Amino acid sequence: MAAAGAELQKVWCVPCLVSLDTLQEFCRQEKLTCKSMGVTKRNLSNYEVEYLCDYKVEKDMEYYLVKWKGWPDSTNTWEPLENLKCPLLLQQFYNDKHNYSSQVKKGKAIIPKDNNKALKPAVAEYIVKKAKQRLALQRWQEELNRRKTHKGMILVENTVDLQGPPLDFFYINEYKPAPGISLVNEVTFGCSCTDCFLEKCCPAEAGVLFAYNKKQQIKIPPGTPIYECNSRCQCGPDCPNRIVQKGTQYSLCIFRTNNGRGWGVKTLVKIKRMSFVMEYVGECDPNLQVFNVFIDNLDTRLPRIALFSTRTIYAGEELTFDYQMKGSGDVSSDSLDHSPAKKRVRTVCKCGAVTCRGYLN
Template sequence: MEIATRRHFFKHGGQDPSIGLDSAEIQNCHWCQLRSFANHEKYPISIINDTDDGASLPADFRFISERILGKGVSRAEASFLSGCECTSNEHCMYGGCECLSDLPDSGLESDEDADFRRRSNNHNGIKKFAYYSSGEKAGLLRKSYLNTRTAIYECHEQCNCGPDCPNRVVERGRTLPLQIFRTNDGRGWGVKATVDIKCGQFVDTYIGEVITDSEAVERRKASRKKATRKKDLYLFDLDKFWEVIQDDKNRLVIDGEYRSGPSRFFNHSCDPNMRIFARVGAHAELNLHDLAFFAIRDIANGDELTFDYVDGQVLQDGEPRDGDYTKCLCKSTNCRGFLWS
């Protein structure tokens, strides 16, 4: 398969890259998969291997631009999907948008939002978008969010506000070009920024096949028979609201091992420059919330994009470092040495 994919890739130099290629070659080509993304022309994803190991991306991996709902997973019925009734973006920002109804009240006021506080008609508490809505920081995640695990509540496709509403950052999708590259220190593939990224800027979401928690358990068991991959590196629990849902059959997991976007190749660091936040659209689909990566500091063009796989968890003294752990290769000054696999 790798030979066929390489042959296909080298034919891309022609005016019509499909000439002389069979459908299987086109379907299995990672470059063609990325080129099919709706935002490819404006925000392309490139793949490069400057090492001498000759490695290519896994032949059984496919790039996708939207999540896939697996067996036993479905969206909420249309009658349960509702959004805000805001009559304008201005109303959304200052009129007490219903999309923020589940946002906690505590810790939401700040001096910089004095104007919002004066103009808001939400008398049950000051609730504002997760993003700055004007000025040079427009569209960036507020500083107060960066070091929290607070969920982001956005307006969405069922809302009455317009598509340019400032509370639709994740919904609009990735607006950055990225480069998938081969690392030269044994960490496999990684992802680089190809433009400067601001602190608080949305980078991408983690997508894949959405499966039930019980199916994830079975896939973990099956993966233990393989020596080449560790399944838990690609399984992300959609668990932000499990205590609210309290229904095992609606507990879902994203599996990005074989189907995902470029974020599948983000590497771990104990000193990361990104963090994952749960993003909620329709409140009837809390169990299908997005996992969104945001920069937690300024990232320079060419820097690798990383996040903390275990979100700051550390081993306790005397806790065994056996086969259940993977040695960390991030080499940051505060490296914890091991991470969960």
Template structure:
């Protein structure tokens, strides 16, 4: 009894996330005739049923019938319903898109009187696949700390959420890596209009990186110093841009030309605006060398060297990362890399931020150059020439990875043997 009491005391206040969705809980309550105020289930809506997805179709005596999978009910309880009973135009539209896709793959005529077994099976498989992606989307938005939402879309194949990948918001510190402490902050009353001794950038010997619209104005290759946790300014300070996180709605989508997953923006992004950080696990170059050899054999890698001053650490976003994990390469990218320093001023451990190189339309894919170089216009920018060879392992034994960016002046290969 004493042990139970002790365990209960330790568990006091603990909670476990429910694995059943809100809609499924509502359906279960209605089915069991249980009133639940929190779930908005009352005696008046016990007999309300929600269509989860449509699984089949047939036309009999000129009457269209749809086989419906009801939310909260087993597949064995699916029922055939006439169109007039279905108040789900989006699901009906999606059902017919899936049917058309299946018929096109089989080279069969459209508008059949009934679906063959293969087509019906594809429709069900696609509906369940879409549900998995929807659950992953919900998990991403629950996990990420950002203003913009993340959407997920795959209308190309049946690939679901990537295995062995954990979404993180900040660097994950690996073995042998220690983050420094925050230096003294600024004492400006207005960091933009009246910076004291140049604010945080000035104390590091640099000028402010942003204009009054939060757009980067220093040339690529120069570092960015933002206000930190010890500064007297608040969260709305104009010198706090990267640390506010992603502010745009973005979509992880499956590309249709063999480039895997990609990321597109769902909102217009202005030129020089901050878009996202490259986040992952910080590891030593020795560990990166070991992992790089394995990644090379797979023909893909997520290693980003942090060699602003010394080639000591690398960011590995293969298994731990944020949405930047899914951003593809382009020989004509719309994102540019900058090294950013905020709370940690150790020049060996900058934060990697992506800013828009031009105005980016809503619906356009976001890309950066995995072998990006900066023009050596001064001593500072030459420090970053090699650090922007993103996603390239420290190993000199390269394999040839074909570039599929589609740009007219494409370099054809991301990496070359002996490079």
């Protein structure tokens, strides 16, 4: 039953309406530990600094208002500088204070100077919000990496504003079909190749070209479907025709954009041209090209959507694709009904590329 219980903990996840302070206090009353809330065996009875909230000087002594890790805000205390053995948190405190001043200056507002005896309430409020945001993003990052099934790591970054993790974002590894759509992941045949790269394989059976070269790069033109080896094939996981199904091999960063586009994705490592980057699984000059992929589900109306690099993409570069790119089997935009009754509201594109059409749709 212990194993089954552990498995259920991984599967069932529901949002909690109780505040973090209340949950931390409850854990301590019941002598329970919870890593995600900062309550550990180490600090269940002891105190560990989580972040610094405020600053003041009294009788020539410097004091910092301390938020204790795993303890509610009601237990915050003023501590003299000599008691703080946390140089990194002190540095972060002053970095946030400086960032607040920089942001206010950008808004061309008048910044009242601190009197060196205490912080302005607005500055202290910003520092606390930034610290809480940092912790929330760290928890989100840890959750994303627990849920992922691919090799690459996922980092989260927001240096733009105080926005925390998006409430309507749910990380998934597999496709989630819309109501009324049934994905039948069962194929009737598979290859028996000893070398899928050299022998007639699943692509040949489907009447298309083998999609990859020996360097695992895409070699077929856009619009051509990809048929990878499936669960009935006798080849192993190292088969050269199993690229998309292995998931992304790159470490990526979900980051907050600075021009109102919300959250974006950038690569943390160099990606060679024509390489598989990631799948688009959901309910712009672009550097990714869309390809339709078929593995266990061969219904041509319901392909998996894979994104391949169109050129070398360098570390720190945002990953983008053209929303109007057409994969094989897609309906041409020329054949769609553009009558006034069917006309949709156009969404402005903010990619900033020279070749941008100005709209996503």
